[in-house]
Amino acid sequence: MEQTGKAFLRSSRHAALLALCYFAAVMIPNCILFFTEPYSIWSKAALLTLPAGGYLLWSVAFRRSGIAVWLSFPVIFFCALQIVLLYLFGNSVAATDMFINIVTTNPGEATELLSNIYPSVILVCVIYLPLLWTATVHVRRKVDFSPRFRRRTAVVGGVLALVGAGLLIPAYQTKRHVLRNEIFPVNVAYNVVLCAREYVKIENYDRTSAGFRYHARRTAKADKREIYVYVIGEASRAANWELYGYDRPTNPRLKALGDEIVVFRNMLTQSNTTHKSVPMILSSVRTNEHDELFRRKGLPALFNEAGFRTWFLSNQSPQGAMIDKLARDADSLIYMGHPRYDMQLLDTMKRIVEADTENDLLFILHCYGSHFSYHQRYPREFAYFQPDNDVAIARQHRPMLVNAYDNSIRYTDYFLAQTIDYLRSLKGTSSALLYCADHGEDLIDDHRERFLHASPTTTAYQLYVASLAWFSESYRERFPEKVAAAEANATAPATTHALFHTMADMASIRGRFLTTKVSLVSPDFDRTAPRRYLNDHNEAVPYRKTGLRPEDMEVFRRYGIELN
Secondary structure (H helix, E strand, O other): OHHHHHHHHHOHHHHHHHHHHHHHHHHHHHHHHHHHOOOOHHHHHHHHHHHHHHHHHHHOOOOEOOHHHHHOHHHHHHHHHHHHHHHHHOOOOOOHHHHHHHHHOOHHHHHHHHOOOHHHHHHHHHHHHHHHHHHHHHHHHOOEOOHHHHHHHHHHHHHHHHHHHHHHHHHHHHOOOHHHHHOOOHHHHHHHHHHHHHHHHHHOHHHHOOOOOOOOEEOOOOOOEEEEEEEEEOOOEHHHOHHHOOOOOOOHHHHHOHHHEEEOOOEEOOOOOHHHHHHHHOOOOOOOOHHHHHOOOOHHHHHHHOOOEEEEEEOOOOOOOHHHHHHOOOOEEEEOOOOOOOHHHHHHHHHHHHHOOOOOEEEEEEOOOOOOOHHHOOOHHHOOOOOOOOOOOOHHHHHHHHHHHHHHHHHHHHHHHHHHHHHHHOOOEEEEEEEEEOOOOEEOOOOOOOEEOOOOOOOHHHHEEOEEEEEOHHHHHHOHHHHHHHHHOOOOOEEOHHHHHHHHHHOOEEOOOOOHHHOOOOOOOOOOOOOEEEOOOOOEEEHHHOOOOHHHHHHHHHOOOOOO
């Protein structure tokens, strides 16, 4: 019996079985995408027939079984990644941003995520590892296909490929770039190329931005030393903030400040990914001029030119992304160590202020905020909502996931309130603080069961972010018109593009590429300007074209947000 099994393993029949198993395994993503994606019927038909023909032709391209399987390892990797993505988000192809996230996410964050999506990881291992192992055995034992099987498979593959190519013709009548955008794995390969191009631009930033200047000048100063604090939050959606009407007490300390703070109630992020949103927050570039990001300096450089001493304090690890490039323009850059509770940002800022009593200061505090895993973002004494156990991502665990997320919001509330208290306590200073999250978060909110952020298609919960400002008493006395404008603009339709210009205007800085038309502390703020989102291919598109569904439009309607 053992000899018979070994003989079968070396036979042409087993080679044919491997080819068919390979075909079935790599077609899994296409079959799922056929049902999940809002493509035209022609695109869906091409999504199945064109790759099916290509895979069949490739599976018998070599006389020896197993070679084609290993040479197509990149495709197998894409298939595995796509299955994990579909498990996590429910739809969409592996996007450019996903690949950039892979190369820029620190190991700790990756481990946290993988430990909570292990069912999908196990699934792809079960599907693809035996396939690769069998292919290895075939290569080593020189197992060949029968000529008859190769011919028949090639004929079937050729017919399917031709049919699929023909289906692209009517598909292109309904949408441009069907092949690169809707046919897996061509679309994923195209996204990898875009990722590589983006990464090269990031690596060349020092060269392409060399010599750039804003020619910044200050048009007004306070009588006292000025300190400005720019707090960049992480994954903090407005829907879970008590200040925005949430029915749980997630903002007790900020709420107690009353009119001391101005809550911006109509703020949308330009991107649902940290690696893209934060650089745009730190930059003067508009959403529709993304390539300018690599030719201009950011907020630290602007304040340096205006005579400030600048500090960039980050509670996140260096990622090799544009965030790091812009952060290095600060006079001083500090990455915090473990444990990564955000209060250490304030502790470090206090030491710096006490040591430097002469300079006007800008602090940029990059928080860890509400980044998954949520229960690790706050000390145990802040576990107000319980149980908040570390659990796998699943609908039945949603109450615990939301409890942990809300606890992280309460900790952000504490951190911001403590930072404001400290700035208020400083005598002889005029100070202001601006806070905004880089993007929001999905928390299995509806039947779609969407979770986390950075998905290729957006949701209202990922787009609608928390943002607020605070001004010291001395700042209010010196710049009452700026405070009044902020209060008037509390409900103005804005995107995170406004933050750079708001910070500059807070400090009365003028220069090239600066405008008060998008400053939330200016009466010139343009409420009629269209709001745009930076999509996966770095194109500025209306928010309605980012994959929003009726469920999302209902969320926006509930918060009084109109999309143009």
